[in-house]
Amino acid sequence: MPTPVQLVLGVAALVGLGVLFLYGRQALGAWLRYRDTRVVVCPENREAVAVEVDAPHAAWSASQGRPDLRLEDCTRWPEKAGCGQECLSQIESSPEACRVRTILTDWYKTQPCAFCGKTFGEIHWHDHKPALLAPDGALVTWGAFRPEQVIDVLESHKPVCWDCHLAESFRREHPELVTERPERDGPPPSMA
Template identity: 50%
Template sequence: MMGPILLGIAILVVVFGVFLFRAIPAMQTYSLYRGTRLVKCPETHQTVAVGVAAGKAAATVLWGNPTLGLEQCSRWPERQNCGQECLQQIETDPDNCLVWNIVSRWYEGQSCALCHRRFGRLKHLDHPPALMDADRKTTEWKDFRPEELTGVFATHQPVCWDCHVTETFRRAHPELVVYRDRGAHTRV
């Protein structure tokens, strides 16, 4: 009677041990592949925004190497049955194509076009900086579609959150804005 029970407990311990042993690589895989990425579509050679099914990839690590698949693409649903060859670009360098890293690299070292404060590395808890077009209209970078960002970087200037808020207020309530004489500084 004790034999089958002990065998059952032993199997449970082994299964649980294997699960624990693979849990850390699974979490690392999830962390590595989550988030939106920009890749070059092998079909059109245009920049597209894709998301890897990070949860699925992490689950496959529990019993082997991670299996990557897309869970979203800016060309879907029209091209939902594509071969997902762009995954090779992500496997080769997952960090380099992450939208967050691309945006952070673009801002870092530049200065706000309005107050000239220098940008550091983006932080997730900070207010997101913005981009300013030729008409001085500012937009948070997160409000652009990810696949548009590369083009937007070529035509817009970086603006900090504080100046974005001031500019947004100035555009919405021009009657409340007082322009001081000294320089181009605007006080609201």
């Protein structure tokens, strides 16, 4: 038989867990919603900037009732670190649309691969990252760009799927190992 003290402690622990669950869920939801880099238009110079929302602060304030948004970083900081953070209204009104990952994923869905012509299905950013074809014909990956450059890059580059990126990179780096399909009456293919 539990003693009265154990009973009280047990009930208190259960209530505590319930409260943690309720508030924790809101905090976790806010944290998930506001983490990651976003691209917004800076209201001051009307140019694309990359910003980070202070996600832990948003999570904590969400657990208190309502998420309070503030910036943790911006590509125009530290020079403009004292700005009014008016761009936050863009994130508040559509947190998902300005997330860099969302912008890129949506872009890949709008046009086919520049090499194979296939449309993009679900994109596996962790292990099968798609790439880009630059206007000068170079193959580039997203690692070559800063987040605030994303909008300009999307206008000037073409999408390349993971398979074509691999194959085309190999072909360009080792042209001596790649033999084109031989002509019917042509000379036999040479393997270097």
